Amino acid sequence: MNRTDRLYALVEELRAVAPRPRSARWLAGRFEVxxxxxxxxxxxxxQSGTPIYAEAGRTGGYCLDKARTLxxxxxxxxxxxxMALALRQLExxxxxxxxxTALRKLVAAMQxxxxxxxxxxxxxxHLFGEDAPPSMPRELADALVARRVLRIGYGDREGAVTQREIEPLGYVGKPEHWYLVAWCRLREEIRVFRTDRITSVSVTAEVPPPRSLRREDLDIPYGVVEQLSLTG
Structure with missing residues (x-):
């Protein structure tokens, strides 16, 4: 069991028996550490804000305040x-x-x-700057979660439209535009598509093969790109 899984399991063990305590020795035996x-x-x-406190004495140990956790x-x-994107407006x-802190607690409470x-x-x-980019069509917003190949019409700077099949890999957000990063089957390489130039989109039933997305694949020649975080 890695440390992240063990931390989650510790909280759930203490939640299950709350308000009764568990000793450090008992927990060590339970998790084989x-x-x-x-x-x-x-x-x-x-330190992360989980309401765990210690009870002294022979029958003491660590307790979780069940009323203050999810x-x-x-x-x-x-x-x-x-939620992580929305909370950026509080920067x-x-x-x-x-x-x-609230976001970390919610993520810790997820399955x-x-x-x-x-x-x-x-x-x-990946995001540029503090301002939120504009909205995008629902089919594009759900592209990574849905994990399906998309058929799109894409217009270039001169307005010429080509039909593409793409495998969505990620997003880049700037204050002016959202970009969809995807494997383009027409060009046979990773391309970055400005979403306001996508003239049509349909979701196919095909599940694309898994592909990694490296920072250098984003093909952005300037500016500092920040990866979205769920931990702050």
């Missing part, structure tokens, strides 16, 4: 990423830090598979 590792993990959870919630990966306000999928989806969203 040392007592020192459990103590470090509990300290990390406490059980696993049914946020979808797309919803979690949407520069007094609530920036608390907003990111493990959904949280992992949300982190993967967020890693495919």
């Amino acid at each position: 040392s007592v020192r590792t459990v103590e470090r993990d509990i300290s990390a959870l406490q 059980p696993p919630v049914n946020l979808t990966p797309g919803e979690a990423v949407a 520069g306000t007094p609530f920036r830090a608390t907003a990111h 493990q598979d959904d949280a992992a999928a949300a982190r993967d989806l967020a890693a495919r969203v």
Whole structure:
């Protein structure tokens, strides 16, 4: 079990028995780690805002304040990423830090598979600047979550339209435009499509093969690109 999974499991173990305590020794045996590792993990959870406290005495141990935590919630990966994007509007306000703390708590309360999928989806969203880009058509906004090949019409700077089949890989957002990063079957390489130049879009039933997206694949010659984060 890796550390991220163990931290999640520690919280759920303490939630299951709350308000009764679990000793560090019991937890160490349960997760097959040392007592020192459990103590470090509990300290990390406490520093992140998880309401865990220690009860002294022979029958004491660590307790979770169940009233102040969330059980696993049914946020979808797309919803979690949407919240991360929305919270960027709080940059520069007094609530920036608390907003990111709230997001971390929600992600920690998600089902493990959904949280992992949300982190993967967020890693495919890259942004310029602080301002939110404009909206985009629903079929494009759902492209990464749906994981389907798209057929699009795409206009170049002169207005000439070509028909393409593309495999969506990620997004780049600028204050003026959204860009869809995709494998273009016409050009047989990764291309960046400005979404306001996409004249038509249809979703096929075909699931594309898995492809990685590296920062150098974004083909952006200037500016600082920031990857969206679910941890602040």
